[in-house]
Amino acid sequence: METSPDAGVTRRAVNPAESRRASRGWWDADADAYQAEHGAFLGDVDFVWCPEGLREADAHLLGDVAGKDVLEIGCGAASCSRWLRTQGARVVASDLSAGMLRHADAGSTRSGVRVPLLQADAAALPFAQGVFDVVCTAFGAVPFVADSGRVMREVFRVLRPGGRWAFSITHPMRWVFLDDPGEGGLVAVHSYFDRRAYVEQDEARVPTYVEQHRTLGDRIRELVAAGFVLDDLVEPEWPDDHQGTWGQWSPLRGRIFPGTAIFVATKPA
Structure with a gap:
């Protein structure tokens, strides 16, 4: 069968239903491969914020969680939630994908x-x-939702006054470059201000994978509009002793410009 020219990779707008359907289908289908590739790095009981290897045990972005009620969204295999449980938190781990939750149970x-x-x-x-x-x-939910402002409002709603919201995403600056861990990924080729989603689609133009781009300013405005106060924006540096790669993350690129942004915000008391 001849492949339709509409199949493949594009940048275009997608609605929330398309984005939700694509994410559920993609992560259900990819769960085994993702865990096989990244499970050892993430661990079974560990909170790793990003491919740079920043751990919550060292960063303390969530504060003292002992005795706290914690929700992890986009938990994947839930290694972060299990680590939080060992720190004395009462944790619920949630994800859109049944495939990823199967690995969480395992x-x-x-x-x-x-x-x-x-x-x-x-x-x-x-x-x-x-x-x-x-x-x-940690890299869950936020990058894959068409209306991420709604996610911010939902998180604000379920938090108690004084509660904390922290999430990591691909650093918005990375969208300027190709997803290449080598020298090809050092050349700026896209507009930072092109907010169309990255979409992989089939011959019928049905999205099978969707990832959303927002600028740093967009993310801050989403938080503020939801009612949050931004406490910190962390851009982890690449460790000198970290020689691994994760997709487009690599020592070459990581030592030149940031690959991850971690937002830490508070619901006013």
């Missing part, structure tokens, strides 16, 4: 550290108002 069995698992859309959290002290995600 990780609980291997480690003996269990947390409640929930299949849920980060843009429509099935919780009452003000029931969590902390909400967090």
Whole structure:
């Protein structure tokens, strides 16, 4: 069968339903391969914020979680949630993908550290108002949702006053460059201000993978519009002893410009 010219990779707008359907389908299908490739780096009971290897045990971006009610959205295999549980938190781990939650359950069995698992859309959290002290995600949910402002509002709603919200994403600056860990990824080729989604689609132009781009300013405005106060914006530096690569993350690029942005915000008391 001849491949349609509409199939492949493009940049275009997608609606929330298209984005949700693509994310669920992609991560259900890719869960095994993702965990096989990255599971050892992420660990079964560890909170790794980003490919640079920054750990919550060292960064303390969430503060003291002992005795706190914590929600992780876009939890993947839930290694972060299990680590939080070992620190004394009461944790719920949620993800849109049943495939990733299957790996979360397997990780609980291997480690003996269990947390409640929930299949849920980060843009429509099935919780009452003000029931969590902390909400967090390491590269989950936020980059894949068409209306990420709604995610910010949902997180704000379920947090108690004084609660903390922290999330990591691909640094918006990276969208200027090709996804190439080598020298080809050092040349700026895209407009930073092109907010159209990165879309992989089939011959019928149905999105199969969607990732959203927002500028740093966009992200800050989303937080402020939801009611948050931004406490910190962390741009992890590439460690000298880290020689691994993760997709487009590499020592070559990481020592020149940031690959990750971590936003830390508070719901006013």
